[in-house]
Amino acid sequence: QQQVKQSPQSLIVQKGGIPIINCAYENTAFDYFPWYQQFPGKGPALLIAIRPDVSEKKEGRFTISFNKSAKQFSLHIMDSQPGDSATYFCAARLSGSARQLTFGSGTQLTVLP
Amino acid sequence: DGGITQSPKYLFRKEGQNVTLSCEQNLNHDAMYWYRQDPGQGLRLIYYSQIVNDFQKGDIAEGYSVSREKKESFPLTVTSAQKNPTAFYLCASTPRTGSGELFFGEGSRLTVL
Numbered sequence: 001q002q003q004v005k006q007s008p009q010s011l012i013v014q015k016g017g018i019p020i021i022n023c024a025y026e027n028t029a030f031d032y033f034p035w036y037q038q039f040p041g042k043g044p045a046l047l048i049a050i051r052p053d054v055s056e057k058k059e060g061r062f063t064i065s066f067n068k069s070a071k072q073f074s075l076h077i078m079d080s081q082p083g084d085s086a087t088y089f090c091a092a093r094l095s096g097s098a099r100q101l102t103f104g105s106g107t108q109l110t111v112l113p
Numbered sequence: 114d115g116g117i118t119q120s121p122k123y124l125f126r127k128e129g130q131n132v133t134l135s136c137e138q139n140l141n142h143d144a145m146y147w148y149r150q151d152p153g154q155g156l157r158l159i160y161y162s163q164i165v166n167d168f169q170k171g172d173i174a175e176g177y178s179v180s181r182e183k184k185e186s187f188p189l190t191v192t193s194a195q196k197n198p199t200a201f202y203l204c205a206s207t208p209r210t211g212s213g214e215l216f217f218g219e220g221s222r223l224t225v226l
Contacts, residue, residue, distance in 0.1 A: 009153060032213040043117075043203050043217030044156070089155060093213035098163050099171065100146060100205075101213060103155040 004092050006104025013080055014112050021075045021107045023090035028071070030092035034101070035064065035075050038087045047088070048075070080111045115140045119204050119218035126191075126198070126225050134189045134221045136204035144210045145187040149173060150201040150220075159202075162187055163210050191223060199225045 005024045013019045023033075034049035050057045050064040050073065057064045061078040077084055087108050091101040117138045126132045138145065144163045148156040158171030162181040176195025181187055187206075191198045201222050205215040 006155070034213055036215075041219070043119075043205070043219050044215075045217065046214055049213065091213075093211070096211065098144070098169075098210045099158060099161060100144075100207065100211070100215060103157075105153055105155040 004090060004102050004104045006090050006107060008107060009105065010108045010110075012110045012112065015080065015082060017080050017111070019077050019080055019084075019109055019111070021088055021090070021109070022072065023074065023104050024070075024072045025092050026071065027092070027094065029095050030102075031095040032093035033064070033066065033073050034091050034093075035062075036089045036091060036103075038089065038106075040086075044087075044089060077109075080109075082111045082113050085109055085111050117204055117206060117216060117218035119202075119221050121221060122219065124221060124223045126223060128225055129193045131190055131192050132198075132223065134191070134202055134204075134223070136187045136189065136218060137185055138187075138204075138206045138216075138218075139185060140206055140208070140216060141184075142206035142208050142216070143184065144207045145181070146205045146207075146215065147171075147177075147179065147187070147189045148203045148205065150203055156203065159189065198223055 035047045036044035037047040038044040048059045063076045066073045090104040120135045146161040147159040160179040162168035178190045204218045
């Protein structure tokens, strides 16, 4: 019940394409869903986040879509660029927990020039 | 500039040796975390601390130990009891426990020879 399942494990797109990364969860006590971006040899950094009372959130070229009934959420990257090549992690916060986040397994995105 | 500093960035250890990874933050955050990152497994929580002189086990605490004697510092010791210690270790902190927003260091890569 604590798991967050992320797919695909890796993704290759051409510049300008729209990569989509999907995550699913079971625990309805999760109340906050962030995405983290990690470049090689660096620590992850918060990219964008959504709460379950919202179905979509956009920040620049990054959009989260959230389907509460299906317990799924996804990250879309519009007009992807080679600089977006990184590993992306979805995560979920358990309401009231000090343990912070449960992370998905990560998606390695490569955007070809 | 405020941030989290992890050292060393790369570390090699012989089997049977203990090693300590340093994590220092000047963000004035109360809560600090240690994660282990392995390919295809996302980030797994080792230990976390919400306040000085207090810490709790995460999901994979066996073979690891921590201390929290100062607010700024949260060192992680990888002991010889850890069966498979080769991994990328990430330290993080948050301004508010349970916020879901983690600030990560750049990581320490430990290789056991």
